Amino acid sequence: MINKILKKILFSFALIMCNFLLLTCSNDNTSIIMVAASLNEVIQEEYEKSDNNDKFYISYGGSMSLARRVENNEKKIGAVILASNSSIEILTNKALLKNSEISLFAKNSLVLATSNSSYTYETFIKDNKLDNEKKIIIADPEIAPAGNYSKQVLENIFHDRDIDNKIISSGDVSYVSSMLVSNDKYYGILYKTEAIKNDLFIIHEFPNTFHDDIEYKTGVLSQNNNTYINNFIDRLNSPTVKKKLSELGFEVQK
Numbered sequence: 607m608i609n610k611i612l613k614k615i616l617f618s619f620a621l622i623m624c625n626f627l628l629l630t631c632s633n634d635n636t637s638i639i640m641v642a643a644s645l646n647e648v649i650q651e652e653y654e655k656s657d658n659n660d661k662f663y664i665s666y667g668g669s670m671s672l673a674r675r676v677e678n679n680e681k682k683i684g685a686v687i688l689a690s691n692s693s694i695e696i697l698t699n700k701a702l703l704k705n706s707e708i709s710l711f712a713k714n715s716l717v718l719a720t721s722n723s724s725y726t727y728e729t730f731i732k733d734n735k736l737d738n739e740k741k742i743i744i745a746d747p748e749i750a751p752a753g754n755y756s757k758q759v760l761e762n763i764f765h766d767r768d769i770d771n772k773i774i775s776s777g778d779v780s781y782v783s784s785m786l787v788s789n790d791k792y793y794g795i796l797y798k799t800e801a802i803k804n805d806l807f808i809i810h811e812f813p814n815t816f817h818d819d820i821e822y823k824t825g826v827l828s829q830n831n832n833t834y835i836n837n838f839i840d841r842l843n844s845p846t847v848k849k850k851l852s853e854l855g856f857e858v859q860k
Contacts, residue, residue, distance in 0.1 A: 636684030636832045637662045639839075640672040642822060643778045644714070644752070644797050645687060648850050652841060661834035668750035668778040669693040676702060676827065684830035685839055687711060689822050690751030703825045711842065713857040714820040716755050718810040719801040722790040727810040730793050734764065734772050743774050743785045743794040750778040751820070756795040758817040799855040822856075
C-alpha cells in the first residue's frame with residue numbers, strides 16, 4: 607500500500623517536472639509570473655482554477671529578489687505582481703516594464719504580532735529597553751519590501767536608540783510568520799494579511815504615516831509574448847478576486 611502511494615507521489619512529481627521543462631525549454635515563449643510571497647494564497651487559488659495553467663507557472667518570493675531576477679535577464683518572465691514601488695522601479699528604470707502596463711492591485715498594512723497572548727504594545731516597548739531574550743523578527747530588507755517598511759516603523763518608534771541587538775532580520779514575511787508561530791518569546795513586524803493567515807495575535811496596527819505605502823502592483827513586461835499570461839493578469843481584476851482579497855485583510859479598489 608505504502609509503495610503504491612509512493613509511486614503515485616513520484617509520478618505526480620515527474621509530471622510536474624515534465625511540464626516545467628516543456629514550458630521552459632520547448633520554445634521561446636515567456637512562461638513565468640513572479641509574485642510577492644504575501645499574495646501566495648489568493649494568486650495560487652486563481653492559478654489552480656485557471657483552464658490554461660499548463661501554459662505558464664507562478665514563482666513566489668521577496669519582491670526585491672524577484673525584481674533583480676527579471677533585471678538579470680531571465681527571458682522566460684512575462685509578468686510581475688510585486689509589493690513595493692521600489693521593486694517596480696527597478697524594472698521601469700531598466701525599460702523592462704512600461705508605466706502604461708502597471709496597475710494597482712491591492713494595499714496592505716503593517717502590524718506588530720506574536721503567538722503569545724500575554725504580550726501587548728506596552729510590553730513590546732518595555733522589553734526593547736531591557737537586555738532579555740525577547741527579539742523582534744522582521745523580513746530581510748535586501749530581499750523583501752516588508753523588511754524596509756519594518757525598519758521605517760522601528761525608526762519612528764525608537765528614533766535614535768540603538769536596538770540592533772534586539773532585531774532578527776531574515777527571509778520574507780512567510781519566514782517571519784513561521785518564526786512567530788514556533789516561538790512565543792518573539793515579537794514580529796509583518797503584513798496584517800500574513801498575521802491573519804497564521805492566526806497570530808495582532809497587538810498593534812502601525813499608522814500608515816510610519817512607513818511608505820504598501821502597494822501591490824501588477825505589470826506585464828515588455829518582453830512578454832504569452833497571451834495566457836495577459837489573460838491571467840486581467841482575470842485578477844474580477845469582483846471575485848477583489849472579494850477574496852478583502853476577506854484576507856487586503857485593501858482593494860471597488
